[in-house]
Amino acid sequence: MAYVLALDQGTTSSRAILFDQTGAIAAMAQKEFQQFYPQAGWVEHDPMEILTSQMACAVEALGRVGARPRDIASIGITNQRETVIVWERATGRPIHPAIVWQDRRTAQQCSALEESGAGDGITDRTGLVIDPYFSATKIRWILDNVSGARERAERGELAFGTVDSWLVWHLTSGQRHVTDVTNASRTLLFNVVEGRWDPELLRIFEIPESMLPDVVWSSERVGEVTTTLGLGSITIAGIAGDQQAALFGQLCWNPGDAKNTYGTGCFLLQNIGTKFVRSKHKLITTIAASAQRRLEYALEGSIFIGGAVVQWLRDNLRLIGSSAEVESLAAGEKDAGGLMFVPAFVGLGAPHWDPRAGGLLIGLRRDTRPGHIARAALESIAFQVADVLTAVDGETPEPLAALRVDGGAAVNDLLMQFQADVLGVPVVRPRVTETTALGAAYLAGLAVGFWHSADDLRSSRKDDTRFEPGMDRAEAARLTSRWHRAVDRSKNWVE
Template sequence: METYIAALDQGTTTSRAILFNSRGEIVSKAQYPFRQIFPQPGWVEHDPMEIWATTSRALAEAVDAAHIDPKAIAGVGITNQRETAILWDRRTGQPVYNAIVWQCRRTAEICDRLKADGLGETVTEKTGLLIDAYFSGTKLKWIMDNIPGVRQRAERGELCAGTVDSWLIWNLTGGKAHVTDYSNASRTMLFNIHTLQWDPALCAALDIPMDLLPEPKSNSEVYGHLASGLPGLEDLAGIPVCGSAGDQQSALFGQACFTPGQAKNTYGTGCFTLMNVGGTPVRSRSGLVTSVGWQVAGKTVYALEGSVFNAGSTIQWLRDELGLIQSAPECDRLAESVPDSGGVVVVPAFTGLGAPYWDMYARG
């Protein structure tokens, strides 16, 4: 019997599901957008329940469109927007606050305090990252410090914390698996990329109780199985969830950059260059960051990364906020209709500048 793999791609603006057959061919797919929430300039949020609803709906629709026996699906894999942080109730599954998105700059002052306390070198040495509002750790701290009662609930062990991969796996397994993969964990500013474990000193520096955090796992193993009774996914109960990677690392893997020195560019909401640097972390001298690329069959691969926060989102801004265009492809036609821009330059630093400047306060 033909077997299939279901891939969930939970991105910054849409949730997508794709079914592949054993030859790697796309059999069916479904995709749903969800709201972008901007409470104030530089702040970006998502509704975690909307993330889950659009993801599960896309999976159900893709399976339905494939006209296959759901039992022929060998496994579900996940790739996701990476640094977006969520805190939720361990018993009810209800989020305590909206997801704070990777683009959000609200924790810049927390980062400034950490730098002033002299933590910069420690963070880079242990995590491969720089202290920046981009990464998840300060987002979790902000929720606990600013939403009434959340820190007390966290300290009583009533809450779970994680990035979007953890949130999806927790929901898919009916709350049985609270895990993350090494690639996503390495984007939190709380994870030691040398030991592949949460770092107690960094968690203490950010006042984050360690029992909130998911168990770190490799990128290819069984994390759990789809729970029975998930609305719209009843026929998928028992299928293993057995692959997970942050979107940029999964793109590096998907573009077959298996040899050190090979690199890829991805053009999406933001733009990201990643290079495979092999089995030993390489420290950048030029404002890049180092992350776990993946661990498969016990072998860990590391990556150097340069991050641009606003790319496709800039096109959305031209369309939805300025109203200069009706659709994204119009940008090309407008650009081609004139010899040059007349000296006008846009620096789309709407949520700060990433590599190599790391300026949290820059704006467009």
């Protein structure tokens, strides 16, 4: 068999990528899908559009190289993580649009839980904080707000899943209702210390256990595709949430290894090994993907608006016609012209965790040009990553020696150089930047013997690009201080 197929279901698009045995991309297909904003702070997707766009991409990718199902060793799935879908077991139809991880509609529910004193106990079990970001309050919202949903759930008629569960359910004609340990660890319902759904958490969030999927390892045979023409009989053998897949794809398998993914949001993860550790600096502890079928952990800092700020420049301000144009626009200016941009469109994530923060663009002058705004937008991504890395360094005995990077915005040389400058450490970009999909492929390929060992994977990695810090440290410190002042102004902006 010539390829492993990765289904990379993201927040704004679905992609399918075929990888050959060297880890190189043989073919790719991608389709954007619609974002819905029914109210301020609400973000939704159409689950059926997610499914159909993902399947269309998979078939298209195979068609680009003339591959047939017999040429595919296995399928690996990676997905936007905390997004919630609830559907009918009898029909497979969703009862409500998918509530996306960015959605903030349950902020009051979270505040009430925090005020009740439940926070420490929940963090001890899950490694997470109480925040609308995670799945549990979204599930409860659907049960409380969709007519008849709670009664139907208690009768066992409804299924919940993150996007991986939704895809596997339909790929296997409803025969498998599963999620892997990494996605389960993002729900606020999974005890990451004991590796199981937690009855006390289900009680706190008032969610019937019958809704939940079975939990599998990230690298194991789950089932075969039975429903989709062009993919029939291919084995599904890898599942991981997008950021854990990227950590695995970057070969960050040892304690201390770290990566940052520049996607719609930014997510910095550091492998901390097999012992659960609760963060002291407002990071979260999550389960890392492993091919060893054991619980491994990572510290994570989640930034809600990363590459999405570029989409905002494109779609809202119309400063650019495509996301790819932002680098040339920003490069036309030597700096941001005194601007600071805090893209807290949906509040601030790690290490601030402030759902009331508002976006802020400060320092506008008569001579401010579109290039200054574009540059400030890119720099805002790097500043947010630097904040998270400072928190990570506070958790570990040794500061990070280098940051491995991936994701769509990692191809932006101007951003990567500025990131190295404000961090003061090298930034390392792999030859294949699609490491989220690559990690899913690695997990699926290892499970079926397409790759036999970690050495096979390491031997195929070469031609990394390194960005060395070039900015004077005093200047970097001055800019970082101005950034922090801007962040302070953005906090508690929304009453």
